[in-house]
Amino acid sequence: MRNKFLGTGETGFHPLRKIRVVLSGLKYAVRYDFSVTYKLMLSAVVLSIFFFFRKWIDFLLLAAATAMMLQAELFNSAIEAVCDFITTEKSRRVKVIKDISAAAAGICILLWGIILAIETYQVLRLFSILH
Numbered sequence: 001m002r003n004k005f006l007g008t009g010e011t012g013f014h015p016l017r018k019i020r021v022v023l024s025g026l027k028y029a030v031r032y033d034f035s036v037t038y039k040l041m042l043s044a045v046v047l048s049i050f051f052f053f054r055k056w057i058d059f060l061l062l063a064a065a066t067a068m069m070l071q072a073e074l075f076n077s078a079i080e081a082v083c084d085f086i087t088t089e090k091s092r093r094v095k096v097i098k099d100i101s102a103a104a105a106g107i108c109i110l111l112w113g114i115i116l117a118i119e120t121y122q123v124l125r126l127f128s129i130l131h
């Protein structure tokens, strides 16, 4: 793929190829990282309930939190992969890099968890109002 800043690689705009790259990255994350898969599944269950009941504010809030969590998980995985690509030897520098990356992901996961808990409570209230 052409690097627009360095002027290297292929020219042209290929939206389909971009979508394929995005799906490929998501496939790696979801297939090989169970901690991403189960979080996405939890969000999907609650999101589909809000979608069904047309609770758009709750839907959008949880969707935003899920996107933020997924983004943090993906960046964390990419940084870990770069570290492991450079060296699999024990290294204090690698430890610092991975720990900082994990901390960034952890903050986003914590916020996602809080929002998921609040929204799950909303779902339970929704059902108790119906029955």
Ligand SMILES: Nc1ncnc2c1ncn2[C@@H]1O[C@H](COP(=O)(O)OP(=O)(O)OP(=O)(O)O)[C@@H](O)[C@H]1O
Pocket (backbone or CB within 6 Å): 035, 076, 077, 080, 087, 088, 089, 090, 091, 092, 094, 095, 098, 099, 102
């Ligand atoms: N090469 C290394 N040298 C020193 N410490 C390391 C090294 N690799 C990993 N660690 C330590 O182990 C922790 C976990 O790293 P690892 O690459 O195993 O991530 P992980 O537990 O698989 O994370 P995730 O669940 O997000 O994929 C790091 O945060 C770091 O403290």
